[in-house]
Amino acid sequence: MYVCVLSFSTGVAQVVDTARWDLNRISSWMLTQIQYPEDAYKYHTAGIEQLCLSVAWDGRVFVSSRFSTLNPAFEREIERVVRRAPRCNTPLLDIEDANKYMWIDFYEFLPEEKRREVERISLYMPPRFASEGQVLRPFNGRENFMEWICARMSASGVVTEDTLSIEYTVNEKGCVCDVEVAGGDAVMVGKVKQIMEESPRWRPAKTVDKRDIAVTWHDCLIARSRGAKGEKSVYIPYLKDVYANTHTSPSDVEKVILNPEIPPVYQGERSFLGDLATPFKDLLQQKKINEDYSVAGSFVIEKNGKASNIHFDSLPDFEGLNADSILRTSIGCMDWVAAHQGGIPVRTKYSFAFVGHKKSVRVLVEPDYKVYGKHFIHLQADPAKMPYGYILNNGDIYAYPFTTFGMFDYRSYYKGLFYYHQMQGKGNLSDKYLQQVYRRYVR
Structure with a gap:
C-alpha cells in the first residue's frame, strides 16, 4: 500500500512506502536490484548462488554466514544489494522469521546477446578444504584455508599487522592456482603467495550433474606479526559488515x-x-x-x-x-x-x-x-x-x-x-x- 503525502513547505507530493517489510519481501526486492557485473564476463560462467539472509533485532538485514560464489564479481554484487536493503519492520515471532534462504541465478540477469559467451552452471557444492585438525564442512572451506595459511606463517620479531587482499582459483582438480596477493610489504606478500601455491588439494566444486568446476574467490587475510621470532601467527577472521549482526543494544532491557x-x-x-x-x-x-x-x-x-x-x-x-x-x-x-x-x-x-x-x-x-x-x-x-x-x-x-x-x-x-x-x-x-x-x- 502506498500513501500520497503532501509536503506543504515545498508544495511537492511525496510517495511514502508504508508496506510491511519482512525477509520474504526483501528477498524479492533484492532480485529486482541485482545487475550482472561487468567484471564477471571475464570468468565466462554464471549460475545459481545461494545465501541465507538474517535480520537483527533493529530490523537491519545481513548475511548470516559467508556464502560462496563462482567468482568475486557475483559476491560483490550481492553484498552491494544487501547493504542497500530496506530494514524489516514486521515483528519477529519465531526464529523462522529471522532467517531466509534464497537463490540468485545470475545467468538470468545476462543480456540475451551475451548468453552464448557464458557457460550456465547449475546448482553446485562449493569447494571443500580441511587440513589436519580442521572440520570438513560444505561451507567453511574458505575460513579453513585462511586459518591454514596463518598456521604456516611465523612471526619475524617485528610488530606488524597488514590486511592482505587475496584472490585465487580452486580449479577442477582441486588445485589452488592463479594466486594474487596484495596489500602488505613485499616479503609478507611473497611468503603468503608461496604458502598458497603449496596448498594441499581441495575437493573441487561439483555441480548437481556431477561435473567438477573451477571457482575463483577473493578473501582478506589479517596478517599479524607480534610475537617473538619464529612464533606462529594467530588467525584473525576478517568479517565484512554485510556478514555481521548489528552491534547496538536495545533500549528496552526486557525485550x-x-x-x-x-x-x-x-x-x-x-x-x-x-x-x-x-x-x-x-x-x-x-x-x-x-x-x-x-x-x-x-x-x-x-x-x-x-x-x-x-x-x-x-x-x-x-x-x-x-x-x-x-x-x-x-x-x-x-x-x-x-x-x-x-x-x-x-x-x-x-x-x-x-x-x-x-x-x-x-x-x-x-x-x-x-x-x-x-x-x-x-x-x-x-x-x-x-x-x-x-x-x-x-x-x-x-x-x-x-x-x-x-x-x-x-x-x-x-x-x-x-x-x-x-x-x-x-x-x-x-x-x-x-x-x-x-x-x-x-x-
Missing part, C-alpha cells in the same frame, strides 16, 4: 531478542537436547512405554541464564506419566550463558523439538517445524532407511530424499545445509547425517 549477536550457550556436559531427551526416553523405557511421540516447545533464556516462559506445542499423553511436569522441571534446572547484544546480556527465545518412535516399526512422521522451521522438512528422514515417507501438515506425502517426480530434491538438501550451518550444528540433525546424504545422493 526478547530472537536473533542475538552472540547466541546463548548451554552449560551442560552434553548438548541441551541430549540432557533433555535422553533421561525422558530412559524413563519411558523403565515404565515400558513403547509408543511414538513428539515433544516441541520453546522458552525464554533470561539474563541470569535461567529458563522462563516455558511453553510446549507438542507433548505425549501417556497414562501415569506427566510429561509436562517432568520436562518443565528439567528445563528449569538447566544453566545457560545468556545471549549478548551490543555487549550486554539480553533475553532470547530458544525453540526445541525431539521425537521418539516405537521400536521395530517404521512410521510416517509429521516433520518438525519448531527447530529450524519448515525449511528442514525434507531432512528429517534417516538416509540409511530408504524409502522413508512422511506427511506434511497439508496432507501431502513425500518419500525423502526424492521429489514427487522421483528426482533428488537438491533445493531442499542445500537449503537444509545452509540452515544447519547457520545453527552451527545445534539441533536435531547431525553432521554425520548430512554426510550420509552427501555420499549417497550428491557425490
Whole structure:
C-alpha cells in the first residue's frame, strides 16, 4: 500500500512506502536490484548462488554466514544489494522469521546477446578444504584455508599487522592456482603467495550433474606479526559488515531478542537436547512405554541464564506419566550463558523439538517445524532407511530424499545445509547425517 503525502513547505507530493517489510519481501526486492557485473564476463560462467539472509533485532538485514560464489564479481554484487536493503519492520515471532534462504541465478540477469559467451552452471557444492585438525564442512572451506595459511606463517620479531587482499582459483582438480596477493610489504606478500601455491588439494566444486568446476574467490587475510621470532601467527577472521549482526543494544532491557549477536550457550556436559531427551526416553523405557511421540516447545533464556516462559506445542499423553511436569522441571534446572547484544546480556527465545518412535516399526512422521522451521522438512528422514515417507501438515506425502517426480530434491538438501550451518550444528540433525546424504545422493 502506498500513501500520497503532501509536503506543504515545498508544495511537492511525496510517495511514502508504508508496506510491511519482512525477509520474504526483501528477498524479492533484492532480485529486482541485482545487475550482472561487468567484471564477471571475464570468468565466462554464471549460475545459481545461494545465501541465507538474517535480520537483527533493529530490523537491519545481513548475511548470516559467508556464502560462496563462482567468482568475486557475483559476491560483490550481492553484498552491494544487501547493504542497500530496506530494514524489516514486521515483528519477529519465531526464529523462522529471522532467517531466509534464497537463490540468485545470475545467468538470468545476462543480456540475451551475451548468453552464448557464458557457460550456465547449475546448482553446485562449493569447494571443500580441511587440513589436519580442521572440520570438513560444505561451507567453511574458505575460513579453513585462511586459518591454514596463518598456521604456516611465523612471526619475524617485528610488530606488524597488514590486511592482505587475496584472490585465487580452486580449479577442477582441486588445485589452488592463479594466486594474487596484495596489500602488505613485499616479503609478507611473497611468503603468503608461496604458502598458497603449496596448498594441499581441495575437493573441487561439483555441480548437481556431477561435473567438477573451477571457482575463483577473493578473501582478506589479517596478517599479524607480534610475537617473538619464529612464533606462529594467530588467525584473525576478517568479517565484512554485510556478514555481521548489528552491534547496538536495545533500549528496552526486557525485550526478547530472537536473533542475538552472540547466541546463548548451554552449560551442560552434553548438548541441551541430549540432557533433555535422553533421561525422558530412559524413563519411558523403565515404565515400558513403547509408543511414538513428539515433544516441541520453546522458552525464554533470561539474563541470569535461567529458563522462563516455558511453553510446549507438542507433548505425549501417556497414562501415569506427566510429561509436562517432568520436562518443565528439567528445563528449569538447566544453566545457560545468556545471549549478548551490543555487549550486554539480553533475553532470547530458544525453540526445541525431539521425537521418539516405537521400536521395530517404521512410521510416517509429521516433520518438525519448531527447530529450524519448515525449511528442514525434507531432512528429517534417516538416509540409511530408504524409502522413508512422511506427511506434511497439508496432507501431502513425500518419500525423502526424492521429489514427487522421483528426482533428488537438491533445493531442499542445500537449503537444509545452509540452515544447519547457520545453527552451527545445534539441533536435531547431525553432521554425520548430512554426510550420509552427501555420499549417497550428491557425490
